[in-house]
Amino acid sequence: MNSRPNRRTFIKTASAGMAGATLLGAARGLSAPSNRLNAAVMGVHSRGGVLATSFARAEGCEVTHICDVDERAIARSIPEVTEANGGRTPTGVVDLREVLDNPEVDILVIAAPDHWHAPAAIMALQAGKHVYVEKPCSYNPEEGEMLVQAQERYNRVVQMGNQQRASVESAQIIDAIRQGIIGRPYYARAWYANNRGSIGRGQPADIPDWLNYDLWQGPAPRMPYKDNLIHYNWHWFWHWGTGEICNNGTHEIDVCRWALGVDYPIRVSSSGGRYHYEDDWEFYDTQVASFDFEGGKTITWDGRSCNPYPVENRGRGASIHGEQGTVVIDRDGYTVYDQDNEEVWKRSKMSGEASLDIRGGGGLTDRHIANMLQTIRGEGVSQYSPIDEGHKSTLLCHLGNIAQETGRTLHCDPANGRILDDEEAMKMWGREYEPGWEVKV
Numbered sequence: 001m002n003s004r005p006n007r008r009t010f011i012k013t014a015s016a017g018m019a020g021a022t023l024l025g026a027a028r029g030l031s032a033p034s035n036r037l038n039a040a041v042m043g044v045h046s047r048g049g050v051l052a053t054s055f056a057r058a059e060g061c062e063v064t065h066i067c068d069v070d071e072r073a074i075a076r077s078i079p080e081v082t083e084a085n086g087g088r089t090p091t092g093v094v095d096l097r098e099v100l101d102n103p104e105v106d107i108l109v110i111a112a113p114d115h116w117h118a119p120a121a122i123m124a125l126q127a128g129k130h131v132y133v134e135k136p137c138s139y140n141p142e143e144g145e146m147l148v149q150a151q152e153r154y155n156r157v158v159q160m161g162n163q164q165r166a167s168v169e170s171a172q173i174i175d176a177i178r179q180g181i182i183g184r185p186y187y188a189r190a191w192y193a194n195n196r197g198s199i200g201r202g203q204p205a206d207i208p209d210w211l212n213y214d215l216w217q218g219p220a221p222r223m224p225y226k227d228n229l230i231h232y233n234w235h236w237f238w239h240w241g242t243g244e245i246c247n248n249g250t251h252e253i254d255v256c257r258w259a260l261g262v263d264y265p266i267r268v269s270s271s272g273g274r275y276h277y278e279d280d281w282e283f284y285d286t287q288v289a290s291f292d293f294e295g296g297k298t299i300t301w302d303g304r305s306c307n308p309y310p311v312e313n314r315g316r317g318a319s320i321h322g323e324q325g326t327v328v329i330d331r332d333g334y335t336v337y338d339q340d341n342e343e344v345w346k347r348s349k350m351s352g353e354a355s356l357d358i359r360g361g362g363g364l365t366d367r368h369i370a371n372m373l374q375t376i377r378g379e380g381v382s383q384y385s386p387i388d389e390g391h392k393s394t395l396l397c398h399l400g401n402i403a404q405e406t407g408r409t410l411h412c413d414p415a416n417g418r419i420l421d422d423e424e425a426m427k428m429w430g431r432e433y434e435p436g437w438e439v440k441v
């Protein structure tokens with residue numbers, strides 16, 4: 001039978017966790033840059049605009065190129081980045097390949113739509129660049145596997161944009177969980193609740209003169225342009241996007257995976273649908289997915305795109321449940337409860353990133369970027385989000401979509417997450433490419 005901890009035991013374990021976390025924090029401390037790194041940012045309409053100014057402000061880094069297929073986005077971004085660069089003006093470029101041919105560029109930052117993430121990252125690695133790739137790092141499982149292989153082959157730093165990995169508070173509490181603050185953790189619940197409107201029914205339309213739609217599509221087989229796709233709404237179309245689970249589940253499921261210390265699942269199932277509106281949205285506005293792991297551990301995802309009622313008073317977050325207590329965690333901090341549901345420990349700090357603002361940005365993003373730059377410079381830090389870890393969390397999200405789409409429980413190989421004995425489900429592992437844009441490692 002499990003022993004029930006009292007408040008003193010909790011606080012003792014918590015302090016042990018804190019001590020470990022402090023040491024970890026010191027080892028990750030910032031130090032002066034040794035040489036300047038040049039970054040190019042791909043896709044600056046929204047998230048990429050935040051990343052561009054954050055990279056430009058970072059110690060020892062300059063944003064030398066702004067790459068976008070929307071000329072208006074380039075024009076808007078250049079003055080912002082010039083200011084953040086300390087007065088140095090970046091060059092605007094439409095075609096990514098021009099950036100990759102430039103030997104002065106050290107890092108490609110990718111905030112284009114999801115169908116571009118792994119193809120652009122692999123092209124950049126082949127051109128000798130380091131890569132910061134927004135989440136999800138892949139459009140499908142095969143692209144995630146290829147990206148991990150490419151990182152190994154070309155031996156550059158690849159960091160995924162799951163910036164909660166840069167949170168001091170999250171690292172502390174996960175360290176404390178490892179040290180037993182809630183006993184053996186066995187269940188983690190991830191959620192996201194927003195109030196997104198309908199995307200309506202798109203109509204065929206002329207391609208706007210500010211947009212290079214051919215390059216926007218890039219590796220994806222060509223589809224006619226319509227007026228409810230660009231920007232942002234591509235998230236909800238299978239041809240380019242990956243749905244809410246890959247959009248926001250990648251953050252919260254990643255925290256759950258981190259807390260439970262699990263890698264690939266043995267079983268995945270999903271329920272839900274597009275319940276709220278009847279429109280072009282092809283994914284689910286309501287999804288409840290579950291992931292079982294060897295050793296008796298489960299993660300669930302509760303994703304609501306069109307109903308903002310919070311869980312634990314938060315629109316996004318995770319709770320980790322163990323044999324002796326519970327931790328509720330988000331980008332601002334955490335609260336620990338004992339088995340009597342009494343609060344025993346709380347820590348919070350406004351990160352500026354816990355809101356549902358679709359651009360993100362704030363202290364965690366800055367720290368995540370600083371960590372990547374330090375990793376590139378070999379400053380002895382441990383990388384917050386190496387791509388093989390980013391891939392594991394992204395793969396869970398893809399598997400959730402595949403389980404939902406096939407309507408079946410998936411059984412997976414715990415060594416690599418591949419789906420067992422289900423050819424139809426495995427058809428969703430990869431994609432067809434536009435001729436000339438095939439992805440090869």
Ligand SMILES: NC(=O)c1ccc[n+]([C@@H]2O[C@H](COP(=O)([O-])OP(=O)(O)OC[C@H]3O[C@@H](n4cnc5c(N)ncnc54)[C@H](O)[C@@H]3O)[C@@H](O)[C@H]2O)c1
Binds near residue numbers: 070113216247
């Ligand atoms: N980590 C976070 O907190 C966070 C927050 C928001 C978005 N994101 C991620 O960032 C990515 C972008 O999201 P968004 O909301 O900014 O999307 P968006 O549609 O608003 O912007 C995408 C931009 O990419 C550009 N683009 C498309 N193809 C391009 C190409 N070939 N070359 C250069 N630019 C190209 C578009 O013109 C546009 O400016 C998504 O993958 C999303 O998941 C991450």
